[in-house]
Amino acid sequence: MFAIWGHKKAAEITYYGLHAQQHRGQDGAGIVVTDGKELTVHKDVGLVNDVFSGYNFNQNQGHAAIGHVRNATQDDGVFNNVQPFVFHTLNGSTAIAHNGKIVNADSIRKNLEAAGSILQTTSDTEVLAHLMRKNNQRPLEEAIIESLRMLIGAYAFVILTEDKLYVALDPRGIRPLSIGRLGDAYVVASETCAFSIIGATFEREVLPGELLTISDEGLKSTRFLLREPRRLCAMEYVYFSRPDSDLNGVNVHTSRKRMGIELAKEHPVANADVVTGVPDSSISAAIGYAEQCGLPYEMGVLKNRYVGRTFIQPSQELRDQGVKMKLSPVRGVVEGKSIVMIDDSIVRGTTSRRIVRLLKEAGAKEVHVRISSPRIENPCLYGIDMLTKKELIAANHTNDEIKNIIEADSIEFLSMEGMEKAIVKDKTINQGICAACMTGDYPVLENDQRKVFYRKY
Incomplete structure (x- = not known):
């Protein structure tokens, strides 16, 4: 807008x-x-x-x-x-x-x-x-x-x-x-x-x-x-906004990189060879993860710049087709290696499963998925295309089940504490976030009794 x-x-x-x-x-x-x-x-x-x-x-x-x-x-x-x-x-x-x-x-x-x-x-x-x-x-x-x-x-x-x-x-x-x-x-x-x-x-x-x-x-x-307090949507930092934007006094790239750092502290991968991010919104977190673990960051997945964002496609059929057209593995980077694949979030699991398959088809020995945001288990009421629990993979499956569904060797998510540490720079200046899709804590509901101005015509 x-x-x-x-x-x-x-x-x-x-x-x-x-x-x-x-x-x-x-x-x-x-x-x-x-x-x-x-x-x-x-x-x-x-x-x-x-x-x-x-x-x-x-x-x-x-x-x-x-x-x-x-x-x-x-x-x-x-x-x-x-x-x-x-x-x-x-x-x-x-x-x-x-x-x-x-x-x-x-x-x-x-x-x-x-x-x-x-x-x-x-x-x-x-x-x-x-x-x-x-x-x-x-x-x-x-x-x-x-x-x-x-x-x-x-x-x-x-x-x-x-x-x-x-x-x-x-x-x-x-x-x-x-x-x-x-x-x-x-x-x-x-x-x-x-x-x-x-x-x-x-x-x-x-x-x-x-x-x-x-x-x-x-x-x-x-x-x-x-x-009070302000509850800026956490998904703006995780996925939606451009890295060069500043939201609520915090740069998006910087917050994503800090998410990657916190994720590496919480969930390192033993004997990993290389870290790669899913372009574009996961690259900042992948860089932070690699730096924290002392691993090389490589472009293991390339993006076709002429294909739009798959998450915001309005139907599952279009999302599936978009993933197929959008991403390609770099065999010379991943072949024979244990890969840490950083993604910003898992909503339906479509993109993650496809990328894991691409990496393994390109010769990756192992693919360990690390998600730089918490599990998304609740629908969004505020305009993001996550409308029902049944379409959210984390709302219906454990981590071990998700690992099997997306065909990864392991999967872990950033904790809520880790995400808040990365995003909320100063809690004293009203920098709260809305993470209802992750926690179920909705800051505004239709039957909210604190709202006294609604009347019928």
């Missing part, structure tokens, strides 16, 4: 910001730009490059824009669910883009429909627009705040009108969101790596429960709701 206010090439810069965050979603992309009078949208199913191939940015100039890359959590392939969404009313137009999951969206949707609203998509993002419309008796900023207080879940929103940009983060700060400056312009992105590609400077993270209002008058901050 990306947004910019106050730049004459807003649409073009948003394109580059989305391109830098392509790893966050491969199913669709879109940009909405305003010239102060009207909102113009261009979006489609596919990668950023494909959606904007041949697009003439010079014909769609404006001073502000928002953009989004979509990661579908179901294999719907519906164009209507590609964001940003644009809504038109007699009072003006509004565009909304969202990263996360509203866990009480179904309840709100039922109440809205019972009151006469007609929703056009299956996306939970749309419910915010309808709630804002229900609260339109008050100024828009107040309507947004009142609507956000009704939402339960993990969310980061950017909302664009003809004359303002609004930015909001959920009260637990589960999703990442940062703000920066590009000259006199404000920029907002899910990851700080997007700032680097456009030459922007990082200012700060958007605070949990904060609404930013950005206009020609400057930036205004309002805390609409606060829950």
Whole structure:
């Protein structure tokens, strides 16, 4: 997700910001730009490059824009669910883009429909627009705040009108969101790596429960709701974010390398010859593991750069095909050797089993799998495509059973203590993480009694 206010090439810069965050979603992309009078949208199913191939940015100039890359959590392939969404009313137009999951969206949707609203998509993002419309008796900023207080879940929103940009983060700060400056312009992105590609400077993270209002008058901050402590998603560090991004004051590469170091302390492999990582998100941890054990790190597995991320493919069939096309072993590195294969996580086991087979087919004597995160035993409620326990290999099998399923010689996981030590640099400055998929401790639930703002229409 990306947004910019106050730049004459807003649409073009948003394109580059989305391109830098392509790893966050491969199913669709879109940009909405305003010239102060009207909102113009261009979006489609596919990668950023494909959606904007041949697009003439010079014909769609404006001073502000928002953009989004979509990661579908179901294999719907519906164009209507590609964001940003644009809504038109007699009072003006509004565009909304969202990263996360509203866990009480179904309840709100039922109440809205019972009151006469007609929703056009299956996306939970749309419910915010309808709630804002229900609260339109008050100024828009107040309507947004009142609507956000009704939402339960993990969310980061950017909302664009003809004359303002609004930015909001959920009260637990589960999703990442940062703000920066590009000259006199404000920029907002899910990851700080997007700032680097456009030459922007990082200012700060958007605070949990904060609404930013950005206009020609400057930036205004309002805390609409606060829950302590912050619970930033651990999978952002483990898998989703780019290594050059900083999250909650911690560099992603550095945290992954520390995970590898802690993993090596907890689970070394006797008589191993070489360490290799599964590209790309496991390489940092593999380097840390190798350094801690005093073993050589080698590129035992190569990645085809023209194949997308397999974990976020919306169906098992596509994930299986993606693994086959994506990775290849380096025989000269692995043949006749005892290999420590570092992977960042095991969700369904598809990728790990395929890579172990590839390494052994290439002549590896042994393949010992080490996972630089804890066992994932619980579904994610907050927007990551891990929806049921039955699809999670660790929820249904012991380590010894998983070892046999993926055909490895051994398998071990990083402990929760080891992961927290690697990620949480300073517990005194609100750097908590959400690891519900690993621990079952969900920081936000639909029936959360601490939430008092939800009401029926």
